[in-house]
Amino acid sequence: MCKSDVQADLRAPFVYREDERIEKFDWGQIRRLLGYMLAYPKVIVFAFTATCATALVTLAAPYVVGRVIDSAIATGHTGRLITYCGVLLALYAVNFYASNRRIYYTNLLGQNVIRDLRRQLFSHVQKLSLTFFDNRPAGSVLVRIMNDVNSLQDLFTNGVINSITNMFTLVGIIVIMFSLNARLALVTMVVVPFMFLLSLRLTVNIRRAWQQVRLRTSKMNAHLAESIQGMRVTEAYARQDENQAFFEDMNRDYMRMFLRAQRRSIVFSPLVDLTGAVGSALLFGYGVHLLTAGEVTVGLLVSFANYLGNFWTPIAQLGQVYNQLLVASASSERIFQYLDTQPIVQDAVDAPALPAIEGRVEFVDVEFEYEPGRKALDGVSFRVEPGETVALVGHTGAGKSTVINLLSRFYDPTAGVIRIDGQDIRTVQTDSLRQQIGIVLQDTFIFSGTIMDNIRYGNPSASDEDVIAAACAVYADEFIRQMENGYHTEVRERGSRLSMGQRQLISFARAILADPKILILDEATASIDTYTEHLIQKALEVLLSGRTAFVVAHRLSTIREADQILVFDHGQIVERGTHTELMAERGHYYHLVEAQYRFLA
Amino acid sequence: MAGEFRRLSDFYRPYLPWMYLSMGLLVVTTVLGLVYPYLLKLIVNRVIIGHAYGDLPWLIAAILAAALVKGVFNFGQQYTGQLFGSRTAYDLRNALYHKLNRQPFSWYDEIHTGDLMSRLTADLDAFRMFLAFGINNLVNLGLIVGFSMAMMWWMNGWPALVMLCLMPVLGFAGVFFDRRLHKAFRRIRQSLGTLNSGVQETIMGIRTVKSFAKEDFELDKFTHRNDDYFDSNLSASNIWKWFFPVVGITGNVGIVLILLVGGWLVMHQHMELGDLVAFLSVLWYILWPLADLGFYLNNWTQARAAGGRLLEILEAPVDITTQNGVHRSPMRGCVCLEHVNVDYGENRVLEDINLEVAPGETVALMGLTGSGKSTLVNLLPRFYDVSSGRVLVDGMDVRQWDLEALRRNVAVVFQEPFLFSTTIFSNIAYGRPDATLEEVRRAARMADAAEFIEQLPDGYATIVGERGMGLSGGQKQRIALARAILQDPSILILDDATSAVDMETEYQIQQALQEVMRGRTTFIIAHRISTLKRADKILVIDHGRIVERGTHKELLARQGLYRRIFDMQFRDYDTHLAAVAGGFSPPKGGHHV
Structure with missing residues (x-):
């Protein structure tokens, strides 16, 4: 790559990646997708019957109108006029009922399939390993569960049923036209191939043009949302003029694509009208010729004109179905890709639940690698008695987090065994294991809902009093009560109203309420105002007492209180012991502590 | 015109010529739409019944010519409308962006990103749509009703009376259903929003979910919302399932009535057969525009409300500005x-x-x-x-x-x-x-x-x-x-x-x-x-x-x-x-x- 290329790339004012959608037709995937419909055989039958009934009326009505003209009006037969109109009315009544049922059943079918598919996808994705989530932005997982599934809605609601009945209608119209008059049918149907061409080629082009518009819309929206969120930075750095130029370019590009798509869409219906007019011209030109020869009647010409008009709807719909299949093919590929991903950690079929534990933890020669060949843990062995606190110390990437991930069985070790109360954790149900382990993460995740709900997250059966008691125990009660609705204050947007320290206190309360025998704590590194920091230190003492605790520690005070300190380096335990022992050794640990002192001095 | 439109007029005024052009083209398009039923009448009356076969070639040529000219005008009418809307939207979007880049911090303290985004996207689009085709649709509806009623009166009063009875029924049905559909769609949007934020939350908090082994709890929450989305969609289809058949059957009853009334008139030589065929053709021409009346009216009220929300941004005071600020360089930092x-x-x-x-x-x-x-x-x-x-x-x-x-x-x-x-x-x-x-x-x-x-x-x-x-x-x-x-x-x-x-x-x-x-x-x-x-x-x-x-x-x-x-x-x-x-x-x- 030449240098200037790199430079241009480097200086891009903003970069918004596009998920360009590849279109390829894969029947295997479509078949698998259609399999979801088979769960509703009754609905399919009803929808199909109703759709057939409307198709039959479409076929019969023009014929009857022709009969009214020929055998009633032309002959001056009032009785027949009334009879035929009665028949027509009856047909339309059938059509009224049948289209009502058709709309109901096709929607029922489509919505059911969408609901099932989304539920299966959500439930499956939730079971996937953490690597799955670490490797992609949350947005892209969301798009699959929401947008990709929604894009199948059209196909399931209308596409499948309609395409079958449309074929049926088309064949029906051709058969009727030919049986009424073969030569006239042949001449007027000259326009049909053009209709097909219009329907397939033009609609695909139109859809592609709109796809381009959507890509630009989402880019522009991404920029707008980002601009709003980062507006303080923009104003602080007086970047308005450059951004305005960038936005106007983007806006102009969007308008250009939008108008292009409009041109393509708008040209469609005049073209359809034109083919219709050509059809009518052929019909009357040749029809009148046949009329003078006595081969056809006026009523028949009127019926033909109606049939010709009815050709268009099924052909247009077949074009739409073709488009829907292209869209569905792309979406289903992405959906099935997720569904076919297997979770790394799976329970054995007959795995028993882990009985209530005491909290004795043992690592025996544990090895682990996230990618083959790069050991994140290498021959790690240690033993922790119930109630002990272990501090895990070391640089980023030394292996502390891996120990925690393995203990809560987010991954399985590549070699060695992890035992809790003597039981290999791979032999028990993961759920029963995790329910007895509490984890407090660096950045506490707050769910939308009340503070009460958030504390109760790990123990849904806890009463309000229990929740308040837990909050009091970890010194969170004071700030919660100061909020406008106390424990019933709604926290939205991932708890942005709460400070870092407050969120941490809430996660402490959450953990203490769940009352696990084993607690894993990933201490936050962020600096917190001194008062809250003071509360957190006091809360920690409460939280750790009486349980086996693993702490990825940053606070010297936490480390010092630990019964055991494990110092990690490059996936191995390089030192172990109490604070006093390790300080006397003057090894890794000593230097880590010294570094902190140098800073504090 | 409503105040919102007047206050936003700076944005669309430069492009008004496009709208006038669009209107002119629209009138021609609508009139040409009635040419086909008229030619149909002539073919049946003069050629088929009157045996004036010499007229057929030019009548057929007229059908083709009318379709062609109408096609061109129709394209022109729609496209110039879109140009009017898009150009205005382009300027409006730039102006909004410019304004947002200068709003004081205190303004951003009060605002929600989601709300602002929906103004910049959905509201701007609602306003654009009204300019691009909302006005045209309303005018077109008036023209169609006016012209086709005039033509029908001119052909024969009785079937025209039948049509006159159908029109309010259709218009009423259109407004009646649109009001309900509008509510149903709002419910779908809300339900989708809730489902969406729920799924997002589970994904973002997946570590917490997994560490408390709360997958089943989250699945329950999801299922509840997923079902609600399902219900909201079905309740919309419960409106659809009446709307289309009702419009369809109204038109169909119209056909039967015209056949009966017109047939009787033809049989008693009060009307010619070609007029009857023409009546049937006009019926389909006015059916759907009338049924969409509710949608058009709604488009207008939506656009007004959307315009109002855009004005709130555009007219927000900017407290922190300098008119003739002094520039001292270099700053010493005292x-x-x-x-x-x-x-x-x-x-x-x-x-x-x-x-x-x-x-x-x-x-x-x-x-x-x-x-x-x-x-x-x-x-x-x-x-x-x-x-x-x-x-x-x-x-x-x-x-x-x-x-x-x-x-x-x-x-x-x-x-x-x-x-x-x-x-x-x-x-x-x-x-x-x-x-x-x-x-x-x-x-x-x-x-x-x-x-x-x-x-x-x-x-x-x-x-x-x-x-x-x-x-x-x-x-x-x-x-x-x-x-x-x-x-x-x-x-x-x-x-x-x-x-x-x-x-x-x-x-x-x-x-x-x-x-x-x-x-x-x-x-x-x-x-x-x-x-x-x-x-x-x-x-x-x-x-x-x-x-x-x-x-x-x-x-x-x-x-x-x-x-x-x-x-x-x-x-x-x-x-x-x-x-x-x-x-x-x-x-x-x-x-x-």
């Missing part, structure tokens, strides 16, 4: 606050602040969350203005400074670093897009960011931000710091800028900052005393007042709030020292000064 008070609504956030800072001095601010530290430093680049008192930079009130010049000379690193979705280079060069790579590297080195950036596979070309690769909080903050350093500001403000990094990294940044701060007036907000203690002035802020000020030594001696915080932070290390006495000796000077 800062003076005189009797400054700041109120947010009822609350007094800062009270009687007096401060004098010489160029190159470092001022540290400390205090609890919400004590007013951030507000104080935000006054310098005029993110907020004082309620009373004065803020002087180089002896001149900041309100007289040219705003852009002022902000280019005052660089701020915010507590929560914000990175844009672009390369690391562009993020650092955000305030100076023309900076060379060498300058950016130098700034990164000073912010202790160069090392980790250069270790990334794409180096400075690595794309960060929401959809780019994830950086740790500390790394983001160092990039934000480099951004400020590159500005080469006379005044540097670090608003709790090192809170997300661990102590070791903070130590390294501190070392790097020593050099950066030399020759610049610097304001640092921090919680750790170790970060603040070298400052020339330390201010302890509590409830909007400066309660203590002085150097580290002076404040320790005073035994006040600062001393208490110091004791809290260092108690730990004292006891620790006692425990390992002799095992470890702190570097010279010790921690207790």
Whole structure:
């Protein structure tokens, strides 16, 4: 790559990646997708019957109108006029009922399939390993569960049923036209191939043009949302003029694509009208010729004109179905890709639940690698008695987090065994294991809902009093009560109203309420105002007492209180012991502590 | 016309010729639409029944010609309408963006991103749609009804009367169903929004979900919302399932009535057969536009409401501007606050602040969350203005400074670093897009960011931000710091800028900052005393007042709030020292000064 290329790339004012959608037709995937419909055989039958009934009326009505003209009006037969109109009315009544049922059943079918598919996808994705989530932005997982599934809605609601009945209608119209008059049918149907061409080629082009518009819309929206969120930075750095130029370019590009798509869409219906007019011209030109020869009647010409008009709807719909299949093919590929991903950690079929534990933890020669060949843990062995606190110390990437991930069985070790109360954790149900382990993460995740709900997250059966008691125990009660609705204050947007320290206190309360025998704590590194920091230190003492605790520690005070300190380096335990022992050794640990002192001095 | 449209007229006035053209073309299109039924009537009456076969070729040619001309005019009518709408929307969008880029911080404190986004997208689109085809649809409906009724009266009064009876039925059905459909769609949107945010929350919080083994709980929550979305869709289809059949059957009953009435008239020679065929053709021409009446009316009310919401942004007052600002260069960085008070609504956030800072001095601010530290430093680049008192930079009130010049000379690193979705280079060069790579590297080195950036596979070309690769909080903050350093500001403000990094990294940044701060007036907000203690002035802020000020030594001696915080932070290390006495000796000077 030449240098200037790199430079241009480097200086891009903003970069918004596009998920360009590849279109390829894969029947295997479509078949698998259609399999979801088979769960509703009754609905399919009803929808199909109703759709057939409307198709039959479409076929019969023009014929009857022709009969009214020929055998009633032309002959001056009032009785027949009334009879035929009665028949027509009856047909339309059938059509009224049948289209009502058709709309109901096709929607029922489509919505059911969408609901099932989304539920299966959500439930499956939730079971996937953490690597799955670490490797992609949350947005892209969301798009699959929401947008990709929604894009199948059209196909399931209308596409499948309609395409079958449309074929049926088309064949029906051709058969009727030919049986009424073969030569006239042949001449007027000259326009049909053009209709097909219009329907397939033009609609695909139109859809592609709109796809381009959507890509630009989402880019522009991404920029707008980002601009709003980062507006303080923009104003602080007086970047308005450059951004305005960038936005106007983007806006102009969007308008250009939008108008292009409009041109393509708008040209469609005049073209359809034109083919219709050509059809009518052929019909009357040749029809009148046949009329003078006595081969056809006026009523028949009127019926033909109606049939010709009815050709268009099924052909247009077949074009739409073709488009829907292209869209569905792309979406289903992405959906099935997720569904076919297997979770790394799976329970054995007959795995028993882990009985209530005491909290004795043992690592025996544990090895682990996230990618083959790069050991994140290498021959790690240690033993922790119930109630002990272990501090895990070391640089980023030394292996502390891996120990925690393995203990809560987010991954399985590549070699060695992890035992809790003597039981290999791979032999028990993961759920029963995790329910007895509490984890407090660096950045506490707050769910939308009340503070009460958030504390109760790990123990849904806890009463309000229990929740308040837990909050009091970890010194969170004071700030919660100061909020406008106390424990019933709604926290939205991932708890942005709460400070870092407050969120941490809430996660402490959450953990203490769940009352696990084993607690894993990933201490936050962020600096917190001194008062809250003071509360957190006091809360920690409460939280750790009486349980086996693993702490990825940053606070010297936490480390010092630990019964055991494990110092990690490059996936191995390089030192172990109490604070006093390790300080006397003057090894890794000593230097880590010294570094902190140098800073504090 | 409604007030909203009048107030937005600056945006569409330049493009009104497009609309007039569109209207002209529309009238022709509508009239041409009635030519086909008329020609049909002629073919049946003159050619088929009257046996004037010589007329057939030109009648057929007329059908083709009318279709062709109508097609061209119809395209022109729609496209010019779209041009009118799109051009206006383009200008409007640029104006909104321009406005947003200048709204004061206090305005953003009140606003929700989601709400603003829906104004910029959905509301703008509703307004555009009305300009692009809403007006045309309403006019077209009027023209169709007018012209076709005139033509039918002219052909025969009785079947025309039948049509006249059907029209209100259709119009009423259209309005009746549209009102319900509108509600149903709103419910679908809300339900989809709830489902969407629920799924998003589960994905973002997946670690918490998994660690509490709450997958089943989340699945239940999801299923509940998924079912609600299902229900909302079905309830919309419960309206559809009546709307289409009702419109269809109304038209169909029309057919039967016209056949009966017209048939009787034809049989008794009161009307010709061709007129009957023409009537049937006109029926389909007016059926759907009438059924869509509800939609058209709704489009109008929606556009008005949307226009109103856009005006709220466009007409929002901009408090912080400079008309003829003075530009002093270079800025020396002398800062003076005189009797400054700041109120947010009822609350007094800062009270009687007096401060004098010489160029190159470092001022540290400390205090609890919400004590007013951030507000104080935000006054310098005029993110907020004082309620009373004065803020002087180089002896001149900041309100007289040219705003852009002022902000280019005052660089701020915010507590929560914000990175844009672009390369690391562009993020650092955000305030100076023309900076060379060498300058950016130098700034990164000073912010202790160069090392980790250069270790990334794409180096400075690595794309960060929401959809780019994830950086740790500390790394983001160092990039934000480099951004400020590159500005080469006379005044540097670090608003709790090192809170997300661990102590070791903070130590390294501190070392790097020593050099950066030399020759610049610097304001640092921090919680750790170790970060603040070298400052020339330390201010302890509590409830909007400066309660203590002085150097580290002076404040320790005073035994006040600062001393208490110091004791809290260092108690730990004292006891620790006692425990390992002799095992470890702190570097010279010790921690207790």
